[in-house]
Amino acid sequence: MSEEITVSNNIILQANAFICFAQVAESIATTSKRTEKAALLGDYFTKLSDNKLVLAARYFSGYIFPLRDQRTINIGGAALLTAMTNVSGAEKSEIQEKIVKKGDPGDVAFEIFNKNFQVEQHQPTLTLFELSEKLEELATAKGTKRKISLVTDLLKLATPLEAKYIVKLLAGDLRIGLKEGAVEDGIARLFKIPVAKVQWVNMLTGDIGETAILARNKQLDTAQMRLFHPIKFMLASPVTDLTEVAKQMPSGFAVEDKYDGIRAQVHIARASEDQEILHGTVCHNRRVAIFSRTLDEITLSFPDLTSPLADLISLESDVGEAHGLILDGEIVPIRGKEILPFQELQKRLGRKKVSQELLNDVPVAFIAYDVLYAQGRVLINEPFQTRRTILESLHLNSERVRSGIHKRFADISSLDEEFAAARGRGNEGLMVKDLNSTYKPGRRGRDWLKVKRAIATLDVVVTAAEVGTGKRSRFLSDYTFAVRKSETDPTLLNVGKAYSGLTDAEVTELSHWFRAHTLQELEHGRVCVVEPKMVLEVTFDRVQPSERHNSGYALRFPRILRVRNDKPAEEIDTLETVRRLAEVVPDSPTAKPHLEDEESFTKERSPRDINTTPTLEAARDAFKAFVERIKAQQRLVILHDSDADGVTAGVVLQLALSRAGFGNVTRVIPDRERNAWTPANRKQVQAAAPDYLFVLDLGSQSEPVIPGIPTCFIDHHRPEGVPPGDTLISAYTWNPVPNTSLIVWELSKVIAEVSDLDWIAAIGTISDLGEKAPFEMLGVAKTQYTAKYLKEATTLINAARRASYYDPEVAAKVLLTHTSPRDIVNSNAAEVEQLRSARAEVKAAMDEARKAAPVFAGNVALVQINSPCQIHPLIAQSWRTRLPKYIVIVANSGYIPGRVNFSVRTNSGINVLDFLGNIGLSEGEGNYGHGHDFASGGSLPVERWQELLVKLRFEQLTLKTS
Numbered sequence: 001m002s003e004e005i006t007v008s009n010n011i012i013l014q015a016n017a018f019i020c021f022a023q024v025a026e027s028i029a030t031t032s033k034r035t036e037k038a039a040l041l042g043d044y045f046t047k048l049s050d051n052k053l054v055l056a057a058r059y060f061s062g063y064i065f066p067l068r069d070q071r072t073i074n075i076g077g078a079a080l081l082t083a084m085t086n087v088s089g090a091e092k093s094e095i096q097e098k099i100v101k102k103g104d105p106g107d108v109a110f111e112i113f114n115k116n117f118q119v120e121q122h123q124p125t126l127t128l129f130e131l132s133e134k135l136e137e138l139a140t141a142k143g144t145k146r147k148i149s150l151v152t153d154l155l156k157l158a159t160p161l162e163a164k165y166i167v168k169l170l171a172g173d174l175r176i177g178l179k180e181g182a183v184e185d186g187i188a189r190l191f192k193i194p195v196a197k198v199q200w201v202n203m204l205t206g207d208i209g210e211t212a213i214l215a216r217n218k219q220l221d222t223a224q225m226r227l228f229h230p231i232k233f234m235l236a237s238p239v240t241d242l243t244e245v246a247k248q249m250p251s252g253f254a255v256e257d258k259y260d261g262i263r264a265q266v267h268i269a270r271a272s273e274d275q276e277i278l279h280g281t282v283c284h285n286r287r288v289a290i291f292s293r294t295l296d297e298i299t300l301s302f303p304d305l306t307s308p309l310a311d312l313i314s315l316e317s318d319v320g321e322a323h324g325l326i327l328d329g330e331i332v333p334i335r336g337k338e339i340l341p342f343q344e345l346q347k348r349l350g351r352k353k354v355s356q357e358l359l360n361d362v363p364v365a366f367i368a369y370d371v372l373y374a375q376g377r378v379l380i381n382e383p384f385q386t387r388r389t390i391l392e393s394l395h396l397n398s399e400r401v402r403s404g405i406h407k408r409f410a411d412i413s414s415l416d417e418e419f420a421a422a423r424g425r426g427n428e429g430l431m432v433k434d435l436n437s438t439y440k441p442g443r444r445g446r447d448w449l450k451v452k453r454a455i456a457t458l459d460v461v462v463t464a465a466e467v468g469t470g471k472r473s474r475f476l477s478d479y480t481f482a483v484r485k486s487e488t489d490p491t492l493l494n495v496g497k498a499y500s501g502l503t504d505a506e507v508t509e510l511s512h513w514f515r516a517h518t519l520q521e522l523e524h525g526r527v528c529v530v531e532p533k534m535v536l537e538v539t540f541d542r543v544q545p546s547e548r549h550n551s552g553y554a555l556r557f558p559r560i561l562r563v564r565n566d567k568p569a570e571e572i573d574t575l576e577t578v579r580r581l582a583e584v585v586p587d588s589p590t591a592k593p594h595l596e597d598e599e600s601f602t603k604e605r606s607p608r609d610i611n612t613t614p615t616l617e618a619a620r621d622a623f624k625a626f627v628e629r630i631k632a633q634q635r636l637v638i639l640h641d642s643d644a645d646g647v648t649a650g651v652v653l654q655l656a657l658s659r660a661g662f663g664n665v666t667r668v669i670p671d672r673e674r675n676a677w678t679p680a681n682r683k684q685v686q687a688a689a690p691d692y693l694f695v696l697d698l699g700s701q702s703e704p705v706i707p708g709i710p711t712c713f714i715d716h717h718r719p720e721g722v723p724p725g726d727t728l729i730s731a732y733t734w735n736p737v738p739n740t741s742l743i744v745w746e747l748s749k750v751i752a753e754v755s756d757l758d759w760i761a762a763i764g765t766i767s768d769l770g771e772k773a774p775f776e777m778l779g780v781a782k783t784q785y786t787a788k789y790l791k792e793a794t795t796l797i798n799a800a801r802r803a804s805y806y807d808p809e810v811a812a813k814v815l816l817t818h819t820s821p822r823d824i825v826n827s828n829a830a831e832v833e834q835l836r837s838a839r840a841e842v843k844a845a846m847d848e849a850r851k852a853a854p855v856f857a858g859n860v861a862l863v864q865i866n867s868p869c870q871i872h873p874l875i876a877q878s879w880r881t882r883l884p885k886y887i888v889i890v891a892n893s894g895y896i897p898g899r900v901n902f903s904v905r906t907n908s909g910i911n912v913l914d915f916l917g918n919i920g921l922s923e924g925e926g927n928y929g930h931g932h933d934f935a936s937g938g939s940l941p942v943e944r945w946q947e948l949l950v951k952l953r954f955e956q957l958t959l960k961t962s
């Protein structure tokens, strides 16, 4: 074997010199053809002896150690930057700036080291072997300071070109268009072996270096499966429409719950002594390792799973699973049998050490849904149904280790039901799997389809972090984030900026992380351009074209759903997805407008300027502080909306305050205008002479309802302000956004025992968010009282404000004098009779109004009705789905004499607030254009309504009046 290699410009280098590796890498970077890359690699590999080939194959794959090795270098961008500054003598800020511009610290190292490079002092001397020794030392070194000093020493030995590749290796990516797959390809071509075989052996051994040697020595067939190195995870493709499932898997499929936790791969085997550098920990003489989706070891974060997992394999026998197991599944937070929401688990993530207290507070379980190795066999090439049978034979049914729900279906007819049931169990949705499919590591194919929640979300990566305002002014709490240009082009394009949705603890943790991973500080450290590694899942009201970001799109009102520590930046969403989302209108529990009320008092204004309560805990504190100011004999007035959510909220709060010992509590319901700030409604409140005022479900503004009266607003609409000194409890930024009665019920627990009032709150929830709203309380209430009675009671309660006589107080009275929804539905009480006839009236009015046909002008569809009942929102809703391309306006000239009340809804994606705002109606009486992006409305005197019609080009119409 010749030890020399000729690289470009006919330079002859010793093959084992690191400079030779760097030169080959340079040549590979300049060609885009895979075959040429493989040929260059092959040439180089032939010149290396076995122990050098091991290193070169690993380094070209971007690994420093084999995958199964526990050691990591663990050096952050900031530490690397300091080392580069130490050696080059350049200004840190200058280097930072260049990294931001070039995007690759290795390229920057080359440039700055070249500047002050003195040839005579820096002959290339490093060998591959020496470098490997230094890297091993670096892996075992403790503390950032020590690591920086070792990297500094190493870089001092290097020429600029060597430094370039050392820095690239330390940063974890060579960026020469070569990944592990291409190295496998190179090995296959060089030794004339099918690439699939090389891939297989690489998967078995978990070391591309060892694979290369086995290939060279024609020993691939002798390779044995080695546990304790992660196998890449098989991924799923999203579908939004179940018919896609039918198309993809016409002859049947398996359906599983999509658990909302973190993906984990578990390796378990008997422990033996020669395994000390392997991943995992030893427990009961077994070794257990858990890997995350990013292939990082996370065993230490879940010490409570080690023992139950270890116990899965037997120590005595030598059959079956005694050989070891690899399971694929999800770690989820639990309470006994029940699986809790992901938010619970978040408390346990990102910690180096988990305290006993936290282990007690947030227990977790591992839910296995696949098995990759068992009975001494690698199973990934077995069909899914075989793997599932093997998984079931393991009988995983303890509290901490379970196998996931799995059913088989021949067609999609019952999938809707399954989806609802999975959501009911608190899971994200469904996974649909092809029964005959093999397990394809690292591939996102169509063998696994994910049917997620309807809510649109994007996985994005943070590119810049900015200090926040108020109590977050000490933290980097506002994040600009980006998507990838495409699956193949990793260029990042910004799409938005978000600051809400995370807890204070999460923000604190992220802030530290961003400081440690800052590439460039701007505005004196207020804005930091950061390493694009932190993945967030965000939701939003909608996606719209925008000049503000370089993607050409912006997310409106983005909210962070969660930090995706488990997702690598390579897997974030692409511009294509953003483009698709820009074309559709979101229709989801959180993004969906408040359907029942078209006149809620929200405007285009960022809630950021207003001090909202970011969590239920914060809300409870604020509520408690407000109530503690009140003396038992003082007069309390609750002003609440007239729909079922408002009335139930009012009744729950009234009962809770009475139970807490306040003897003087009154409720007030606004008139048909449903606006707390109109003179008539203010007058009503004033007449009740409050010492303290609660305003529920009616929005919030910076103007007081009654000046001088301390007020507590409890609400879930977008807040517009809060009067100075008053309290605003807003759930607008929570995820999912609860309705007002639910918030009130939760808050009431602070002052009284209210568990028996759950059904009242549940009626409000069903009215606003539907019976499938994702709240635990609703699930419990449905079990206890049944969905049937709850829904029927909801319709009755709502009838009171829809009927022509508009008397929501009847509904309140019914709630106060009955003990359950069933009690209401079966009641003979006069008030319930009144609600029944109200419902009959509303139904008849709806039947009549449904006959009205729309007329069209441009993109507006106008339906005119004339009804004394408040049914225009319902009619607008039904036309909205039938006319998805139009802005639907349903105008009711019979609701308030002399006025036209109208509801505006659309599925077209056009923002109706902007649309109404741009009509340019002259100033005058009435109001319109509040509410939500896709649901608004108004109440105008007849003349102004007619002016509006003209503006909308409906000149020919004459107004229908009663």
Ligand code: AMP
Pocket: 235, 236, 256, 257, 258, 259, 260, 261, 262, 263, 264, 293, 330, 369, 404, 431, 450
């Ligand atoms: P996503 O994270 O949205 O790309 O969805 C894919 C993820 O769903 C996987 O990586 C798993 O973490 C998770 N998942 C939950 N339940 C299952 C299941 N039954 N089968 C496969 N993956 C699941």
